[in-house]
Amino acid sequence: MTVIRPDRSLPNRASRWWLACLLLGALLALLPLWSQLQAQEPGERTGLVLTINGAIGPATMDYVMRGIEQAEEAQAEVLILRMDTPGGLMESMRTMIKAILASEVPVVSYVAPEGARAASAGTYILYGSHVAAMAPATHLGSATPVQMGGLPGSEEPAEDPAPDAGADDGTDADDSAEDSKRRGSTAMERKVLEDAVSYIRGLAERHGRNADWAERAVREAVNLGASDALEQNVIDLVAVNLDDLVQQLDGRTVRLSIGERRLDTEGLALNRVEADWRTRLLSVLTDPNVAYFLMIIGFYGIIFEMSNPGALVPGVIGAICLILALFAFQVLSVNYAGLALILLGLAFIVGEAFMPSFGMLGIGGIIAFVVGSIILMDGSHSEISLPTIGGTALVAAGFILWTITRFIGLRKRHPVTGMEQMTHESVEALEDFTAHEGEYWGHVRLSGERWRAVSAAPVQAGQLLQVVEVDGLTVRVTAS
Template sequence: MDSRPMGKLAVLVLLPMLAMWLLAADSSRPASGVSAVARCELEGVVDTGSGEYLANCVQRAEQGGYSALLVRVDTPGGSLEATRTIVRAFLGSSVPVLVWVGPSGAHAGSAGVFITLAANLTAMAPGTDLGAAHPVVGVTGANPEDVGGSQLARKVENDAVAFAESIAHQRGRNAEWAASAVRDSVAASAESALALRVVDHLAPSEAEFLAWADGRAVQVAGGDTVRLSTRDAQVVELAPSFSQRVVHALAHPALVYLLFLMAALGLVVELSHPGGIAPGVMGAMALVLALVASSALPVRTGALILLLLGAMFIIAELFVTSGLLGLTGVVLLGLGGLFLVDQFNPNWFVDRSFRVSWTWVVPTTVVVAGAAAYVAWRSAQTRRLPQRGGDAGLVGEEGTTLAPVTPESGEVFVHGERWRATSPAPIRRGAHVVVRRVEGLTLFVDEVKT
């Protein structure tokens, strides 16, 4: 058989596919001869996923030959290690990094302060704010010294202050304010930040920021001075990878709490209705996702134990039906949600808002409690019903004799099946009978008088 036609067909099919793949792989590169700015976003918590994403954005901007990297920031803070990764990438970048805190209503809090300070040029939209990088503890917002001791609190604070001051000095910003943002939880509005030389410009939009930055000279890694060409530049979005999206999407306390509740409810439904499969699979998947997400957040081990115990107590309620176990489980779930986030974690700097709030815990816990109570009630009802399967399920069933039944032998039709039967009193063929007891494959029946 001649393989040449098949070879030509393969070439005709593969060449367009290869061309499309090359175009897709090169879609993030700027058009030749056109000034281009790479763009990425930091929205939500600073976690492993977002830290890896922003560091990767710097690398892609360098490799792609972009004139600058624009980063939009709106964050409550997050992991100090991920923050250091981002700051290290910004300070070591050979491409100018421009950070814009926006749009109006956005916030660069806690760990976001370090990231904003690390940019070559920084702008804020009117109506935004920056600061409050001092660590707080738990749902009460207590001072770290009251919880962790003065030595530990001073060590954590001094390390963060030195980190903020070193960034501010390197970028020529107000180091005194940077230190006070950590020590005293000082925050500043966009206008105040500009007056204090914390940021360089007020810009209501990214386009206005790029127009203002055009022609300005900044110093990048290695001491080189670069003059920006950003006015009317082509803005190219650098999207995160799938794994970075997943890790970042899961890194929210409310979502972790909701996943634990879904896991508990799924397992409760599966155990109360064995064989459903889907609730059990969904519950197991939710539990795995909750554990994965909790590994990317500053969560308390004790809170995780409370959540797991709460789920176990609710499941135990299915078999005991006391009411007390279910109520205890619901209370443990609520407490686990409230104390889930460890806001005094030396590796994290987050706002007080970064937690599972009462407004989230109460309604979700009530919903799960109601669903679990309904499932337990239905299970209790089912247990009170007469047994329909096995030997015990035949007792009380009625049927018809297929042959005369005597104390020694006989045959009856019961429950859609033929059975050997005996009776203390002779019963004629075709009579109506009821099963009194079962021994092996023999039914002991009595005639039903009509």
């Protein structure tokens, strides 16, 4: 008696491969523990140097906040922000200044190298830092807040002033028009301008700097060079380089949120903390041109998916690009954008199992999950290690690959119901087929039923045949 055993080799191989992915993912997730075991006790006194080069945005904010955290953990003597910026987003700037004011480590903003600038948002950061310094041949100012896509005061006033206003004195009309211009031409512009003036004056008064010039920088967009800024008490010192800066900082007393502190920077070792790949990636995503195209791709992807339900490709790409665009425009914060991408990625991965898309949903889910995990690593939380993200993504990729291989295996199997299933059945001839018009006709037993059959070759009773076609209640058979 012959016993047919089911082939369990494929499931066993799949199970072993799935277990290997789980073990590898767990190993990668535990790698950060090794780095923690290698941590050493702090040695000599150090100072950290961060480099801000370019526009202020969410990526810069994240970089500075993580730098402040790192300085506090290392108990650094001072944190130096080496700046060369044309300005940036107000929300990112305000978040950075809040972190600077709350820092337990003195923060020194240093406009360098020669030829650099601290315009717009950079001026606010200078005023908000515990020590403001500049290199020679640098400047600051132009701190008037502007809307993205236009300048304040671009709209014409509703009515022109009367031609005879101030005719008796040639200066009154000019002063009045100038004063009106400085305060904005619309209610919204005045609100934004007055808020900015109050904010920068508060920063100046906290650190004992020139609040009147700060107000002029906001209202009139004036600028100052390094030597003039020092003379007018806008900054605290002018330093040729970092060594000169550290030397001049020694012995200076600064006011922190936890009280006054005297700086001891003699012989201080400076450690540069450059922007990592994550910060550079976020800087690319938050570039206005890239953010704009991400928004366009996101909207069109959603529209194409809604107009062609089930296409999946435009919907997956559109959803990811739209969330990234919202993050770039700071509609979503770094936390919420990362969380949204992670949830979207998990939804795509689960959707791959219930609605097979031959990998599109799964691949899109992994991309969304990884990018969301990277964005989620901001300065307000403990950093999620890359091995943990990679291990989790690897496990998800293994699950998707296993799902795809299972579905491909199912597609290769023969149908088990319907007419398609009958074409793979073996039948037995119940009689000798009789010839009729060049073909041979007879009856066969098919799935316990008696069917009429036709064959191109002679068939003997009891012969095993293979069904090749079903035509109504007649099956065409051939020798198996």
